[in-house]
Amino acid sequence: MHRTSIMAAVLAVGVAFPALATPVEDTLVIESDDGPVEIVTQTTAPAHLQGALETIYSGWLFRNDETRDLERDDFDNPGMVFVDRGRDTWNAEIGAKGESCASCHGGPESLKGLRAVLPRVDEKTGALMTMENYIDTCLTERMGLESWGWTSTNMSDMLALISMQSRGMPVNVAIDGAAAPYWEQGKEIYYTRFGQLEMACANCHEQYYGHMIRADHLSQGQINGFPVYRLKDSALLSAQKRFVGCVRDTRAETFKPNSPEFKALELYVASRGNGLSVEGVSVRH
Amino acid sequence: MTRQLALAVAVALAAASPAMSETSPNDVQFDGGAVAQSLTGVPGDPTAGVKVMTTRALGNCVACHLVSALPDVPFPGDIGPALDGAASRYSEAQLRGIITNSKHTFEGSFMPAFYKTEGYIRPGDAYTGKGAAEPLPPILSAQQIEDVLAYVMTLTDE
Numbered sequence: 001m002h003r004t005s006i007m008a009a010v011l012a013v014g015v016a017f018p019a020l021a022t023p024v025e026d027t028l029v030i031e032s033d034d035g036p037v038e039i040v041t042q043t044t045a046p047a048h049l050q051g052a053l054e055t056i057y058s059g060w061l062f063r064n065d066e067t068r069d070l071e072r073d074d075f076d077n078p079g080m081v082f083v084d085r086g087r088d089t090w091n092a093e094i095g096a097k098g099e100s101c102a103s104c105h106g107g108p109e110s111l112k113g114l115r116a117v118l119p120r121v122d123e124k125t126g127a128l129m130t131m132e133n134y135i136d137t138c139l140t141e142r143m144g145l146e147s148w149g150w151t152s153t154n155m156s157d158m159l160a161l162i163s164m165q166s167r168g169m170p171v172n173v174a175i176d177g178a179a180a181p182y183w184e185q186g187k188e189i190y191y192t193r194f195g196q197l198e199m200a201c202a203n204c205h206e207q208y209y210g211h212m213i214r215a216d217h218l219s220q221g222q223i224n225g226f227p228v229y230r231l232k233d234s235a236l237l238s239a240q241k242r243f244v245g246c247v248r249d250t251r252a253e254t255f256k257p258n259s260p261e262f263k264a265l266e267l268y269v270a271s272r273g274n275g276l277s278v279e280g281v282s283v284r285h
Numbered sequence: 286m287t288r289q290l291a292l293a294v295a296v297a298l299a300a301a302s303p304a305m306s307e308t309s310p311n312d313v314q315f316d317g318g319a320v321a322q323s324l325t326g327v328p329g330d331p332t333a334g335v336k337v338m339t340t341r342a343l344g345n346c347v348a349c350h351l352v353s354a355l356p357d358v359p360f361p362g363d364i365g366p367a368l369d370g371a372a373s374r375y376s377e378a379q380l381r382g383i384i385t386n387s388k389h390t391f392e393g394s395f396m397p398a399f400y401k402t403e404g405y406i407r408p409g410d411a412y413t414g415k416g417a418a419e420p421l422p423p424i425l426s427a428q429q430i431e432d433v434l435a436y437v438m439t440l441t442d443e
Contacts, residue, residue, distance in 0.1 A: 192406060193406065194405075194406050194407050195405060195406070195407060195408065195409050196397070196401075196405055196408055196409065196421055196424060197397045198397060198398065198405065198406075199395070199397075203395050207395065208364050208395065211362065211363050211364045212360065212361075212362045212363050212364070213348050213349065213362045213364055214341075214345070214347065214348040214360050214361070214362050215359070215360035244414065247407075247414070248409070248412060248413070248414035249412065250409075251408075251409045251411055251412060251424075252405075252406070252407045252408065252409040252414075253407045253408065253409045253410075253414065253415060253416035253417070254409075254414040
């Protein structure tokens with residue numbers, strides 16, 4: 001007992017990346033209306049993570065059997081309700097002049113691939129854009145509508161619908177060129193120890209993923225699965241809403257969704273998942 | 286005055302006017318991570334210590350540490366080493382130092398500093414997500430540190 005405890009202490013102090021990382025061994029093939037979709041939940045880490053992580057894992061691999069099963073079949077996935085509602089909104093003639101999303105874009109499948117590369121710096125405007133930013137721009141500048149805000153049902157539904165179009169595609173967020181300064185800013189935030197608990201994203205999701213923090217099995221905090229249907233809240237959660245919760249849990253003052261800080265952080269965290277599949281709408285506990 | 290009475294008076298005084306005998310967070314003297322002097326002068330209560338260690342909004346030590354002697358704790362974490370036998374590995378002063386601010390013992394530790402009030406990045410008002418001005422109240426009071434210490438001191442290898 002004594003020896004093992006000291007060993008454990010020495011290990012914890014001496015080894016930056018604990019060997020004790022325990023995602024489950026499992027593979028994800030989602031049964032959908034269009035047939036089975038294979039999801040990459042585990043792959044070699046992108047080059048920019050060299051020295052930090054060797055393998056990246058979807059948060060799906062850290063959830064229990066029941067939660068994982070809910071994502072295997074769209075019939076069981078509670079997030080699909082949001083997708084269906086999003087489709088209705090997509091087709092609704094809600095614009096000031098009776099426009100719908102469909103009247104400009106055609107079917108939602110025209111946005112296939114978009115989720116996989118966001119956030120990105122928009123070529124025309126030079127602005128850093130999340131999915132919410134694109135949706136908001138269409139609403140307010142093209143359809144003459146009030147903003148839906150970042151936490152509304154309409155916004156959740158639309159995020160779900162558009163993300164679904166890229167399901168199974170590898171996350172491939174650009175980190176160079178115009179994105180580089182945002183990526184650097186996001187990286188700095190990721191490694192900053194915030195709040196009275198002095199904890200960084202990296203402490204929980206890079207240093208100690210695979211460990212238990214009380215009842216929670218720590219994942220790598222990847223966002224390839226977002227938006228996620230969270231069973232605990234019975235609600236759909238965007239990446240930045242999840243960030244709010246994690247920062248609050250460090251006894252810190254959080255940043256707001258759509259703040260420059262969280263947009264940069266979303267870009268950086270997304271890039272840590274380059275190579276994992278977009279899950280469309282995932283299920284977490 | 287009998288000794289007992291003197292003690293009772295001292296305890297009453299300490300409770301009534303904590304500032305008189307408590308070491309404030311900024312005045313704690315670390316010696317290579319160890320803190321020799323009691324933060325309050327009042328002996329810790331191990332039962333109260335267990336409460337602090339297992340309560341989420343207080344020490345929540347079990348979020349990260351297994352304590353085999355506390356079998357009723359559901360889901361202890363495994364981020365830090367098990368605390369079993371900690372009092373055989375460390376002196377009382379070393380343990381007081383670790384519980385007060387472990388970063389003096391383990392550089393860059395993930396373990397929070399429980400008796401510290403300033404020097405934070407974006408300090409918040411507990412778990413509300415709202416900002417708060419420093420100095421923050423320490424996560425644990427001086428007496429709660431002594432209570433936790435009193436319990437951890439019972440964790441020896443027999």
